[in-house]
Structures are given as C-alpha cells and as structure tokens.
Amino acid sequence: MNMLIVILVLAFLVLIHELGHYLAARFIGIRVREFGFGYPPRALKLGTWKKTLFSLNWLPFGGFVRLAGDDAESLEGAGEKDEDGSVIPKQELIAEKPPVKRLVVVLAGVVVNIVFGIAAFAILYTMFGIPENLPHPLIEIVAQGSPAETAQLKSGDEILLLNNQEVNSAQAFITMLRQFRGEIVTIEVKRDGEVLKLEPYVRTPEETPTDEGGLGVMLNDVKIVQYPPWQMIPKGIARGVQDSYAFAKQILSSLGQLVVTLVQKRSVPNELSGPIGIVYVAQKQDVFKQGPFMVLNFAGLLSLNLGVLNLLPIPALDGGRAVFILLERLLGKERRVRYEQRANAVGMIFLLGLIVLISVKDVLMIVRK
Secondary structure, three states, X not given: OHHHHHHXXXXXXXXXXXXXXXXXXXXXXXXXXXXXXXEEEEEEEEEEEOOXXXXXXXXXXXXXXXXXXXXXXXXXXXXXXXXXXXXOXXXXXXXXXXXXXXXHHHHHHHHHHHHHHHHHHHXXXXXXXXXXXXXXXXXXXXXXXXXXXXXXOOXXXXXXXEOOEEOOOHHHHHHHHHHHOXXXXXXXXXXXXXXXXXXXXXXXXXXXXXXXOOOOEEEEEEEEEOOXXXXXXXXXXXXXXXXXXXXXXXXHHHHHHHHHHHHHOOOOOOOOOOHHHHHHHHHHHOOOOOOHHHHHHHHHHHHHHHHHHHHOOOOOOHHHHHHXXXXXXXXXXXXXXXXXXXXXXXHHHHHHXXXXXXXXXXXXXXXXX
C-alpha cells in the first residue's frame, strides 16, 4: 500500500509541475500542442480542447507538455504545423515570445511545486497546530543495535551538550556530529531531572545504514501549540513558508555534499536515495500509518525537492533552460539554441547516469538487508 501511495504522490507532483507550464503558456498566448498524462509512447488520444491534444501514454508517471515553436528542439519555429496540418500562427510560438515571457513559462512548473509545498505545510499547521522550537532537541527513537543504544541513550533524553558545545536544535546536532565521524563523543543529556554524560561512537558514512544517522537516533526539537482560530491561519502560513525555506536550504546542502562525495570518493552518499530508496524507506518505516496527515506532509516535502532540483542551472532541467534564455542577448538566438541543444544532450546523459547510480545503490542496499 505504501508503495502505491509513493508512486501516486510522485506522479501527481510531476503532473502539477507540467500543469504549471501549461497554464503559463496558455495565459501568455503560446499554443500548447499536447498535454500528456504519463510519458510516451502514446496509448490513446483523449480529445482536443482549445487546440490542445490531451493524450494518455503508456508510462503512467507524471506528464508532459509540448509547446508550439519550442526552440530548444528546433531553430525554425515559423511554419510549424499542427496535428491537422494547418500552420500555427507565428504569434503562438514560444520561440517568438520575448525572453521574459519564455522565462515565465519555463519556471512556472518550479513555482507550482514550491507553492504546493508551502501550501501543504500551511494546511497541516493550520489544522493540527503550530510547531514551536524547544530549547534542546529530544531523542524520540533509538534504533536497535545502534551506537546510541550501546551507549544507553534512551527515548525522551534531552540533549544538552556535544563535546561541551551547547546543542539548541536537531539540525545543529546533526551538523556537529559530522565533524566527529569515526570517533567517540561525549553527549550530556537530561533524563528525569538528572544530567548524565554518555560516550557513544559516531559511525562513518560507510558504516551507517541508509535509513539511519551516525548515532542511530530520531530527534524532535519542536512542540505543537494551538492558538485561537483567527490566529491559526496566518501563523500556519508563516510557519509553512519558514519551514519550506529551511527544507530548501537542506536540499541544496545535500546536493553540495553529493557533488563533493562524487568527486572525492567517486561514490553516492548513503543519505541520498532515489525513487526506489524512497519507496523502500517509506515501506520499512510505515511513514503513512498516521493517515492523510503523513501523506500530505510527504507530498509537501517531495514537492519542494522537485521544485528546488528543477531550479538548478543544469542543462535539461528548467533552471538550465532559464540560464540559456538569459544568455540569449549575449550569444544571439541561433547560437544560443545550438548550444542549448548540445548542453541538454550532455545534461540528460549526466542526469540519467546519476539516476542509474543512485538506483543501483538503492537496490544493493535493499538486497544486503
């Protein structure tokens, strides 16, 4: 059941991403030649509405839009023909629109994913309460057989100090631990009013299971607070924006770590998972056992991931296309299109290779368990 939910969420997020491109193109006056549900090859033509063909495709994940005069694919937009053989008016070709309008279309999918992520968290906080930070993180779960269990750390422990440095958040604790991988650290915790000093070992990335950290603990550094109804909506939206920004920074930090690990160690970090790993961890941890609440939380976080990743200036991604549009005045239109075509081909090979590497890592991780 968890696997089906993950697949449906992924498909939905890709679909609304493409819907963003579609709506922006329609608003600006660009002909959308096709809106596909799933990926080609085409299985069925569902019909045509306002000169857009809606199709059902054999690969049932997400969707795509095909724009008239998409100059990333052809240098000549003028004279392009529609499905019925009629020539598409020049003013309806994306290639003929000013750079600013093309940027709006290219980045619309990213905007939709980020807005959906913010909205998901805002809805959750409005309905269930506003998270507020605790002065120190609490240990919620200690994994069996982990260094934390060996050192007798327990659920409910309040983490005060790490090697005599104050710990004021879960993220700060995780960041501090990375400095001591492969070492024994001193952690000061408060338990039932008593302060204890414990000395767990911090695992290296190679020693760390995919679904655990260096210590093998799950932390919590927030409490849920209920406000009067008239305060919940604005506070929920504000907290949704705040957390979305924090998650985006974490995503970029993880991507930076990925690049460093690929260059220095020529391997994929254990902390990074692809679709296979996401499904596996979701099933193992039964992350949806709390019902719609966890589904919306998962969808919001995944939507932010999709939006931030697509914003990166990598050819074949929306961010890469935006960069080439910005370079058009410097390069000239024809040279810009030629360079973009070549860069997109290289970028696609790089992305596919990365997906294969991550998927192989995920499969090996599952097999070894």
